[in-house]
Amino acid sequence: MNPRAVAVAGATGVVGRQMLKTLEDRNFPIKSLKVLASERSKGKTLTFKGEEVPVEVLSEDSFKGVDIALFSAGGGTSKKYAPCAAKDGCVVVDNSSAWRMDPEVPLVVPEVNPGDIQKHKGIIENPNCSTIQMVVVLKPLHDAAQITRVVVSTYQAVSGAGSAALNELAEQSAAVLNGEAGGHSVFPHTIAFNCIPQIPQKDAFTENGYTSEEMKMVNETKKILGDANIRVTATTVRVPVFNCHSESVNVETVKKLTADQARALLRQAPGVIVEDDLDNQLYPLAVRATGKWDTFVGRIRDDISHPSALDMWIVSDNLLKGAALNAVQIAEYL
Numbered sequence: 177m178n179p180r181a182v183a184v185a186g187a188t189g190v191v192g193r194q195m196l197k198t199l200e201d202r203n204f205p206i207k208s209l210k211v212l213a214s215e216r217s218k219g220k221t222l223t224f225k226g227e228e229v230p231v232e233v234l235s236e237d238s239f240k241g242v243d244i245a246l247f248s249a250g251g252g253t254s255k256k257y258a259p260c261a262a263k264d265g266c267v268v269v270d271n272s273s274a275w276r277m278d279p280e281v282p283l284v285v286p287e288v289n290p291g292d293i294q295k296h297k298g299i300i301e302n303p304n305c306s307t308i309q310m311v312v313v314l315k316p317l318h319d320a321a322q323i324t325r326v327v328v329s330t331y332q333a334v335s336g337a338g339s340a341a342l343n344e345l346a347e348q349s350a351a352v353l354n355g356e357a358g359g360h361s362v363f364p365h366t367i368a369f370n371c372i373p374q375i376p377q378k379d380a381f382t383e384n385g386y387t388s389e390e391m392k393m394v395n396e397t398k399k400i401l402g403d404a405n406i407r408v409t410a411t412t413v414r415v416p417v418f419n420c421h422s423e424s425v426n427v428e429t430v431k432k433l434t435a436d437q438a439r440a441l442l443r444q445a446p447g448v449i450v451e452d453d454l455d456n457q458l459y460p461l462a463v464r465a466t467g468k469w470d471t472f473v474g475r476i477r478d479d480i481s482h483p484s485a486l487d488m489w490i491v492s493d494n495l496l497k498g499a500a501l502n503a504v505q506i507a508e509y510l
């Protein structure tokens with residue numbers, strides 16, 4: 177791979193920092209690196225491969241001479257600046273939902289639909305973190321037995337809501353343990369020692385009573401798997417876990433797949449690790465998945481309420497496979 181001029185927009189954020197770390201950890205061939213953020217970060221530096229890199233303020237001119245830009249600075253920022261970058265010949269891998277459902281824009285998980293990357297017209301979308309870890313596991317099951325319906329409930333870590341949310345969980349947990357109420361400003365309710373069935377934390381609910389996070393899982397799953405007939409329903413819940421999203425997933429198929437057959441298929445699947453040994457109480461755990469590149473699946477069992485369905489538990493690092501790593505993998509394909 178020829179070294180590329182790379183920019184990271186939103187580099188000071190929780191996802192942006194993981195993007196820099198992932199570029200470094202995977203030894204992505206970089207000719208030059210720009211780290212971009214808002215006016216608030218003027219004067220700050222970030223470290224890449226042991227060197228201090230000054231943070232530049234994102235502007236329409238940031239992308240001249242840049243080959244690949246990884247964006248994680250929110251949908252509004254992507255909408256404003258990604259088209260400028262694409263016009264300057266840069267390929268944008270965008271981590272927001274700005275164009276995820278645009279039929280002209282590829283929505284890519286490299287283990288699932290890498291062929292869609294080459295259809296890009298300057299912008300490629302990274303899916304939502306909860307969708308990514310689920311479709312990595314669904315893909316081999318769909319290929320083998322044709323999935324007809326998915327019922328998913330998520331247990332989403334606070335890191336998915338950014339750096340302010342991580343601080344809120346830490347400070348609130350300490351306050352509650354000290355017998356204080358602990359205020360909240362990021363989440364709509366206390367997150368410490370609680371579960372909140374509302375993601376995102378603001379303007380969450382859509383007309384049908386689902387949240388936008390739930391509808392992302394419904395719509396993105398169909399687009400990535402290339403099958404509009406798969407029926408998906410989701411309940412997304414924020415839990416007081418710092419990092420890694422967990423999911424309880426029920427999968428109905430046309431062809432009956434036993435739990436043993438599913439485990440055998442998933443052991444061969446790229447990016448998937450089966451952790452499923454009940455005798456040793458081995459199943460995927462958020463605390464173990466953090467910092468890992470793979471998606472972990474376990475508790476795979478035949479659904480006793482249905483002739484052709486499976487239940488399973490899926491865990492992955494939402495900042496890595498759910499965001500930064502998936503974006504860097506797309507950049508590697510580019």
Ligand code: NAP
Binds near residue numbers: 185335499
């Ligand atoms: P965060 O920790 O709050 O960081 C936000 C980043 O965006 C910071 O670098 C911030 O710069 C920058 N930024 C904000 N407004 C900007 C502006 N007007 N111009 C330039 N930079 C701006 O949030 P995060 O958790 O990293 O998430 C960032 C975005 O990534 C989200 O909004 C979302 O679109 C996407 N995301 C996607 C997933 C996924 O499911 N794939 C998961 C999480 C996040 P300053 O530090 O200068 O303020």
Ligand code: 3JN
Binds near residue numbers: 271272336337494
């Ligand atoms: O809350 C989570 O666990 C995942 C958050 C994702 C997110 C946060 C802010 C804006 C997104 C996303 O990628 O779906 C967005 C966005 O829609 O851009």
